[in-house]
Amino acid sequence: MNSTPSLNFDFQKNPKAIDDTKRENFLKNPGFGKIFTDHMLQIKYTNGTGWTDGKIIPYGPISLDPAVCLFHYGQEIFEGLKAYKTQDGHITLFRPLTNAKRFYNSALRMAMAPLPEAIFLKAVEEFVKVEKNWVPDSSVGSLYLRPFMISSTPYLGVKPSPDYIFMIIASPAGAYFSKDNEGVSVWVSEFYTRAASGGTGEAKCGGNYAASLIAQQEATKNNCDQIVFLDAAEHQWIEEMGGMNIFFVFDDGSLLTPPLSGTILPGITRDSILTLARDKGIKVREERYSVHQWIEDIKSGKIREVFACGTAAVVTPIGQVKSSRGEFNINGGKPGTLTQEIRKALVDIQYGRSADPYHWVHKVI
Numbered sequence: 619m620n621s622t623p624s625l626n627f628d629f630q631k632n633p634k635a636i637d638d639t640k641r642e643n644f645l646k647n648p649g650f651g652k653i654f655t656d657h658m659l660q661i662k663y664t665n666g667t668g669w670t671d672g673k674i675i676p677y678g679p680i681s682l683d684p685a686v687c688l689f690h691y692g693q694e695i696f697e698g699l700k701a702y703k704t705q706d707g708h709i710t711l712f713r714p715l716t717n718a719k720r721f722y723n724s725a726l727r728m729a730m731a732p733l734p735e736a737i738f739l740k741a742v743e744e745f746v747k748v749e750k751n752w753v754p755d756s757s758v759g760s761l762y763l764r765p766f767m768i769s770s771t772p773y774l775g776v777k778p779s780p781d782y783i784f785m786i787i788a789s790p791a792g793a794y795f796s797k798d799n800e801g802v803s804v805w806v807s808e809f810y811t812r813a814a815s816g817g818t819g820e821a822k823c824g825g826n827y828a829a830s831l832i833a834q835q836e837a838t839k840n841n842c843d844q845i846v847f848l849d850a851a852e853h854q855w856i857e858e859m860g861g862m863n864i865f866f867v868f869d870d871g872s873l874l875t876p877p878l879s880g881t882i883l884p885g886i887t888r889d890s891i892l893t894l895a896r897d898k899g900i901k902v903r904e905e906r907y908s909v910h911q912w913i914e915d916i917k918s919g920k921i922r923e924v925f926a927c928g929t930a931a932v933v934t935p936i937g938q939v940k941s942s943r944g945e946f947n948i949n950g951g952k953p954g955t956l957t958q959e960i961r962k963a964l965v966d967i968q969y970g971r972s973a974d975p976y977h978w979v980h981k982v983i
C-alpha cells in the first residue's frame with residue numbers, strides 16, 4: 619500500500635535558531651516572503667514504500683541530483699495557507715483541509731503521488747506547533763505556510779518520477795501589497811494567457827507561475843501592480859490575476875466572479891467570499907464577463923467596485939485598470955464599501971474576532 623496514515627515527525631532543533639529579540643523585531647514588519655522561520659518539514663515518497671521519513675529539521679539548502687525531473691520538466695506543485703494568532707492567544711489555520719484537497723488534486727493533474735489529506739493536515743499542524751513563536755500578532759499579519767512537493771528521481775526520460783519530496787517552509791507575512799487595502803492598479807494582458815482548456819490552470823503548479831511572469835513584467839512596464847489574464851481561446855473573457863481571483867461589484871449591489879472553468883485556480887478565499895456574500899443576501903453570479911463589457915460598465919457607472927482575493931492578498935481593492943484601450947478609475951481609485959465589508963467579515967472570522975458558523979477555523983494550539 620502506497621500510503622502511511624500514521625506518519626510521525628522526528629524533530630531536530632535548529633542550533634542556530636534566531637534569538638527571541640531578533641525574531642520579535644522581524645515580526646514587527648515582516649513584509650512578504652522575505653524571511654524564513656528556523657525549521658522546515660520534509661516527508662519522502664518512494665513508489666512501493668509510500669510516505670516515510672517525516673522530519674522537522676533546521677531550515678537550509680537541500681541537495682538534489684542535477685538530473686531530477688523537477689529541474690528539467692518542472693514536475694512540482696505547491697500550496698499557500700496561513701497560521702493566525704487569535705486575540706485569546708490560540709494559533710489557528712483557515713480551512714486547511716481545503717488546501718489539502720487542492721494539493722491532492724494538483725498532484726493528480728501533474729501525475730505525482732497524491733499526499734493523503736490527513737498527512738498534509740498533520741504535517742502542517744506539527745510544523746506550526748514547532749514554529750508557533752513565528753506567528754505575528756494579528757495587528758501585523760500571519761505566518762504564511764508554503765507546502766510544496768518536488769519530483770526527486772534522477773533520470774532524463776519524460777515520464778512521471780517514482781519518488782517525491784514533500785516539504786513545508788514558512789515566512790511571517792504582513793501586507794502583500796505595499797499599499798495594502800488601498801486600490802491597486804491592474805494591467806489587462808491582451809496577448810499573454812495563463813492557461814488553456816485541458817491545461818494546468820486549476821492546478822497549483824510552478825509552471826503556471828513561471829509562464830505568468832512575462833505578463834507581470836508587462837504590467838510593471840505599464841506602471842501597474844498586477845496582471846489580469848483573459849481566456850486563451852478568444853482573448854476576451856476575464857479569468858483571474860497572477861496570484862488572485864477577481865470579483866466585480868455592480869450598481870445593484872450584486873457580485874460577479876468568473877466561473878471555475880478548469881482554467882482558473884479554485885481559490886479558497888474566492889469560495890469563502892461566495893459563501894459569505896450569499897449568506898448576507900447578496901446576489902452572486904459565477905459567470906463569464908468580457909473585458910469589453912467591463913470597460914463599458916466602468917464608463918457607464920454600472921461597475922461600482924472591483925477587488926482581488928487570495929490567501930496572500932486577502933481582499934484587495936482594484937482602483938485602476940489599464941489596457942491598450944485606455945485607463946479607467948474605479949470608485950475614484952478608493953476601496954469600495956462592499957469590498958471593505960467583505961474583507962472585514964472574512965478577516966474577523968480568520969482572527970477569531972467573530973463567530974465561525976462554517977467551521978472554517980481549525981485550532982492548532
Ligand SMILES: Cc1ncc(COP(=O)(O)O)c(C=O)c1O
Binds near residue numbers: 860862884
Ligand atoms: C493564480 C491564483 N489564483 C487565485 C489564488 C487565490 O487562491 P486562495 O484564495 O486559495 O489563496 C491564488 C493564490 O493561491 C493564485 O495563485
